[in-house]
Amino acid sequence: MALHVPVANMALSHLGLTTKIEAADEDSVAASEMRSFWDHARKQTLKAYDWGFARKRITLETDTEAPPDEWAYRYKYPVNCIAIRRIINPLGEDAAPIPYLLELNETGERNTILTNAEEARARITFANPPVELYSPHFELCISHLLAHYTAVALTGKRAYQKDQGDLYRANIVVAGAHDAREDREPERKDAEWITARA
Numbered sequence: 001m002a003l004h005v006p007v008a009n010m011a012l013s014h015l016g017l018t019t020k021i022e023a024a025d026e027d028s029v030a031a032s033e034m035r036s037f038w039d040h041a042r043k044q045t046l047k048a049y050d051w052g053f054a055r056k057r058i059t060l061e062t063d064t065e066a067p068p069d070e071w072a073y074r075y076k077y078p079v080n081c082i083a084i085r086r087i088i089n090p091l092g093e094d095a096a097p098i099p100y101l102l103e104l105n106e107t108g109e110r111n112t113i114l115t116n117a118e119e120a121r122a123r124i125t126f127a128n129p130p131v132e133l134y135s136p137h138f139e140l141c142i143s144h145l146l147a148h149y150t151a152v153a154l155t156g157k158r159a160y161q162k163d164q165g166d167l168y169r170a171n172i173v174v175a176g177a178h179d180a181r182e183d184r185e186p187e188r189k190d191a192e193w194i195t196a197r198a
Helices: 005-014 029-048 136-155 158-180
Strands: 055-059 073-076 081-087 100-104 111-115 121-126
Touching: 005 029, 005 136, 029 081, 029 136, 081 100, 081 111, 136 158
Parallel strands: none
Antiparallel strands: 055 121, 073 111, 081 121, 100 111
């Protein structure tokens, strides 16, 4: 995915640099450094939190290889998926979570999902959401991570690298809190055997 220029320029500002990138493909040191780390920083930030703008539900595709004895089903790891957030319980969001495990197939050629859920559906973080959907907090987090990765090359100051890494981690927490305020999932109910004892 191409460098998102506004976020790259935010990263330059974090480093105290006045230079600006005009185009994603321009021939400048700043643009070259930002391009080198853009996709990695984007994927890392997507994986760090269950962002609402990148959330998606999909039906998992059965893998051709049989699961190990302790699991009933093996599914293919989805294409364009940064992270599996949960296997969806068909009884609803308030039902108990469905266990699953990520594991390579026997030949080590591909990643798979092991679970006991039949015809499983998963909630995932999509790997390539349009930049138009990025939340302001997500963009701020990426900009600090980009600044962290490019600090030494662009400023020669390792202190900037550490500071920007710290700001990235702090802002992930803040961004997650803001993002979660837009979610209103049902409260999880106690299982019937628990309520029957009351």
